[in-house]
Amino acid sequence: MINAIWSMVFKSLRRNASRNALQASLIFFSAFAMAYFAQFLAGVTRNYTDNLVHLASGDMFIASAIAPEDAENLFEREYEFLNIPQDVIERIQALPFVTEVHPRIDHQVRVSLPEDTLVSGLSAFDPTLEPKLVRNFSFNEGRMINNDAYEVIVPSDLARRYQISVGNSLPMLARTSTKKMNLVNFEVVGIFETNSLSAWFNNYMYTSVSAARSLINDPTIVTRLNIHIQDADNKDEALDGVSAIINENLASASVPAALTWWEDGAEFFTSLVFGIEAGFFIIVGVICTILACSMGLATIIGVIERTKEIATLGALGAPPAKIRKIFIMESVLLSDLSSLLGVGVAAIAFMITLKYGIPITNPELQGFLGASKFYPAFDIAGFIVPFLICKLVTANVSFLVATKACKRPITEALADR
Template identity: 20%
Template sequence: MNLVKLAWRNLLRNKRRTYITLASISSGCAFALFIFALIGGIHKKTIEDAARMLAGQITVEHPDYRDAPGPGLFVPSVAAMQAMAAKIPGIESVKPLVAGQGMIASGAGSVGVAFLGVDPAIEGNVSPLARNMVRGRFLLPADVESRGVVIGTKLAERLHVDLGNKVVLTTTDTHGEVVEELFRVMGIFKLGSDALDGGLVEMPLALARGVIGLGEDQATQVGFLLENPDSEERIIVEIRRTLAGQPVAVYSWTTLLPALASWEASGTRGHRVICAVVIFLASFTILNTILMSVVERKREFAMLLALGTSPARLRVQVFLESFLLGLGGCAVGLALGSIAALITARQGIDLRGSVKDGAAPTVGNYAVSLQLRPTLTLEDVAFVGVLVLVLTMIIAIYPTLRSTRIHVANTLRSN
């Protein structure tokens, strides 16, 4: 009789034992896949939030801006970048930014800050900062006239200012001259990062241009937000080809946010290790159930050996049973883990209330997302499934060898 068919019949002969073994394999597989997807979702959300708050997944700058950021190093035409983006599929929106550094002061003192000029019409829809206002509101186009800015909670505490209070920003313009500008606080945000909540000021793009002396079509950075971050490599090649020979440089977010890029790379390796550890711990349960199923069948194996079945054939049969169990357990486990990940991705797990004062862990001054939404890919499913199946097969080696290490006569005489 075909050994695969015989192994299948043996599994169906004792459904209770089979279900217990399947449950141990599938639960370990499902839990590992869910943890894998959860950690991947944390990485993706944190990086996406940082990219959307700043200059997007792809950024165009003056070639020398990275080495020595200054107001005199700018992109000459934002309109040209927007026209180019309209011809490249996959670009969601274009973000012109004016970035600078200076001192902001109130009657209570002064603090060194980074300021960012943004287009309120764009930023209000894409930036996580706009969704994290704790008092007041985010910027509006009308704030150009009222000279409105938004600041972080930590900065508001240090300056002892609240909504409607005035602050003075001191910085240098494109000519290297010191300038002072008066602004009014329209909103206060909280991102969970001390560096951003205590040292970032956002204002309308037109105001920032006026402060440092840029023209209406100029910006220190032009960012591109992508519909699908996985298309970044293709789009960055197209942008570089289109802008070849022009006095600008094109960067990926990995260059502008090196700390997050390093965190993602190490995290990808790390959560694979975590996944392997979870499966390794589950393997003890899998080993126990497979081994017990072999021990319970000692009399059956002894009878087969007494009737002339070769030990090698018996081992192959037991190994095939373990393989079928592993295959079925992985299929059920991957299905359960995927369903759990998809349901959690839709509902989300909000852990922001569990941290003290809302201060999330940070990577490179950017808060790690505490709104957990698992991200599942076919690559993740394949990795976990293959890992569990291979480990199950390795575990099955010992019970397989144990199946023929019995004294036939004594086993048959025993009750």
């Protein structure tokens, strides 16, 4: 009995191939669109909005500002070096509300390559001590840098563009604290992907603090202090204490210090995150609703077109349950094959997009997202749910329409046609 029903299902699919093609195409497109958009939604959440929250919470940055009329900045950085001895850092660490202090060195360098000279940023920090920063990019090759070695990890886009591989030696030319030039060879020990928040990561190579200080020829040089506080409500008290210590340390220096908060935008970033995610959820929800309604309409049309066949089977004495089973199995089988194909193509498109990214050419959008490319993120539910939606919509709609058609006399069905 079951084999006979399946035989009728396959014969019907072949016999109505041209009529089923439209419905199959629509289901394929629906499954593809829903699965692919789901990965984009995950990409927005994980690669952008989550990191906005992390970076906007409890960090204070201190940098020295350069006066254009007083000095020439060879590498067009917005700040000069800060000479901060360890005892000053310890005093800041001892302040109320301050939980962590991480010296940072962000420094422009020139990398001498065989056929080109690359001007890039060099960022020195200890990744094991700054977990917030570690979450904003992923290492896909190499190892963590040693704190006292002339080693560097380069971003993947620079590695591809200039054919840089692990094990290569990169000669870096940098200005020292006395405005002389210093040339040091750094070994490439890793390549990292920068698929997250900021385009800043796409332009910076990473090394250890010790190596960067040796490059600058000053053991007390930093360009920025990354200060974590207990709570955003304590920022004013912490700012006053840090300002007093920094100004005291720089009393005889010619370069002024500028203290800035990333926390100032925390409430805005929180609202922005909610708005971005809500907007994408609404967009994806509207798209899924439209596609689901379209699938339901296509299924209704497909079954109604065959009311004569349904009524004929009923008039010949076929049990209504058997008729419903045939048409439901036919619709579900068509839906399963089409949606599986759509989800499969979406998975291939996702992997391609994940590898190469989607370039963002609009400067305003680049600045808004802080990235030059958009990357999706893997969401297994985004591949399963579209298949289930297609299956449930076609099964329920075909059941309702076929049930109603089974109750109509053959003369009425013929009159409608």
